[in-house]
Amino acid sequence: MSNEQPVDSLSRRRFFGGAGSVAAAGAGGLILGAGGATAVGGAVANAQEPNPAADVERLQAASAALSYPYYGTHQSGIDTPPQDHLVFTAFDLSATTPTELQLVLAKWSAAMAEMTAGRPVGKVEPGREQGVPVDTGEAFDMGPQGLTLTLGFGPSLFDARFGLAKFAPIDFANLPAMAGEALDPAYTGGDLCIQACANDPQVAYHAVRNLARMARTSVKTKWTVLGFGRASAGPTQKTPRNLMGFKDGTRNVSGEADFAEHVWVGEEAGQPWMKGGSYLVARKIHMLIETWDEDPIGDQQSVFGRTKQEGAPLSGQSEHDVPDFHATVAGKAAIAPDSHIALAAHENNGGTKILRRGYNFTDGLDSVGRLDAGLMFISYQKNPEQFVALQRKLGSSDRLNEYIRHVGSAVFAIPAGLPEAGSYYGKDFFA
Numbered sequence: 001m002s003n004e005q006p007v008d009s010l011s012r013r014r015f016f017g018g019a020g021s022v023a024a025a026g027a028g029g030l031i032l033g034a035g036g037a038t039a040v041g042g043a044v045a046n047a048q049e050p051n052p053a054a055d056v057e058r059l060q061a062a063s064a065a066l067s068y069p070y071y072g073t074h075q076s077g078i079d080t081p082p083q084d085h086l087v088f089t090a091f092d093l094s095a096t097t098p099t100e101l102q103l104v105l106a107k108w109s110a111a112m113a114e115m116t117a118g119r120p121v122g123k124v125e126p127g128r129e130q131g132v133p134v135d136t137g138e139a140f141d142m143g144p145q146g147l148t149l150t151l152g153f154g155p156s157l158f159d160a161r162f163g164l165a166k167f168a169p170i171d172f173a174n175l176p177a178m179a180g181e182a183l184d185p186a187y188t189g190g191d192l193c194i195q196a197c198a199n200d201p202q203v204a205y206h207a208v209r210n211l212a213r214m215a216r217t218s219v220k221t222k223w224t225v226l227g228f229g230r231a232s233a234g235p236t237q238k239t240p241r242n243l244m245g246f247k248d249g250t251r252n253v254s255g256e257a258d259f260a261e262h263v264w265v266g267e268e269a270g271q272p273w274m275k276g277g278s279y280l281v282a283r284k285i286h287m288l289i290e291t292w293d294e295d296p297i298g299d300q301q302s303v304f305g306r307t308k309q310e311g312a313p314l315s316g317q318s319e320h321d322v323p324d325f326h327a328t329v330a331g332k333a334a335i336a337p338d339s340h341i342a343l344a345a346h347e348n349n350g351g352t353k354i355l356r357r358g359y360n361f362t363d364g365l366d367s368v369g370r371l372d373a374g375l376m377f378i379s380y381q382k383n384p385e386q387f388v389a390l391q392r393k394l395g396s397s398d399r400l401n402e403y404i405r406h407v408g409s410a411v412f413a414i415p416a417g418l419p420e421a422g423s424y425y426g427k428d429f430f431a
């Protein structure tokens, strides 16, 4: 993936909290060595005796204090460097009036500001014995942990129930049926979604739990996926691997120009609230892990078009070598035309790119004892058509299809970021 994206994101987004050391841990990386902690860039210099416990404590403190701004042009959690953990939840509304919906959105917007700053959403210990805690408490004192909360609106939000049809973005609809799907309604659709990402799973879980709880008379949780392993990453962290053992995220949308061209919505949605927003596609993709694990390495590599250890394209040597889809070996294409990267690369799709920001997931064992695991694929794009065009091709021809099943699916319009305290998502709908 990108070499520039996280660097750009980091320079754009300021860290709160532990200022120098946090920024060093995020942007430059703390190096732990025999001489104690040294920050790249010289923010921390410690020539004392080795003290691994202190190093670990310092790193933990830096990670806990990491915080991303909540107010801004774009919602965070899109160009933010991927955190370790994901809780993705789609909700259906049980609310029946626009006022109830308005209340949910206003309450959530304010609570999201608190939690992303590492604060509880209300009292953990009410002042009287009979008082029920407002905040459930499990993230108390843990710090923001890089928490981002990204809110989305499903196509169904704009149906007849709340009178919002005139606020729907142009052409916003459920994804069409596509080859290679075996969708389970239990993991499909939703009126609203929250993508919670944080470096601590409990902090991400706490956020979604408390949002659901404060709106319990108006929203019902429809489906949830807990993700881990930063299936997409950048140069501030080595490219992480998916559960098939391959580096995932090597080539991705990167840098402001790419984001402007492929991810951020401009005027074309026909709705001011979408300008600076994006569209999120979520696909819960089950991997047939036992079958994959018996596949010889030569075949595994030609399925993706890359080597397993290094992640190099089969036309090159190193991970970040640009794939050459015309290169041949012994008269045959070095990267098979039906390999995953040959079918998905922008060079072979009229320049189409999407930002992939997925996470690995595992739900234990299925009913017959097989591993229930895979990729919670999340992509952001300026228009859902970008995803649909790629998935149509992958769904019909990708060699990877033998080892995966798309079991869940949803698309959400992600409104632009909030300008300031007091504003809330969807405010335009109720003016």
Ligand code: HEM
Residues within 6 Å of the ligand: 001, 242, 244, 246, 247, 248, 249, 250, 251, 252, 283, 285, 287, 304, 306, 323, 340, 341, 344, 345, 346, 354, 356, 374, 375, 377, 387, 390, 391, 394, 404
């Ligand atoms: C379980 C399912 C999937 C797995 C395991 C997977 C894995 C991978 C891997 C290992 C790479 C190569 C490294 C990289 O550049 O990141 C890759 C690239 C890519 N994947 Fe997937 N992927 C999956 C699903 C999808 C889907 C559903 C789409 C979009 C419809 C997609 C779009 C792409 C794109 C655009 C690239 C970059 C290709 C390039 O420019 O070289 N992938 N994927």
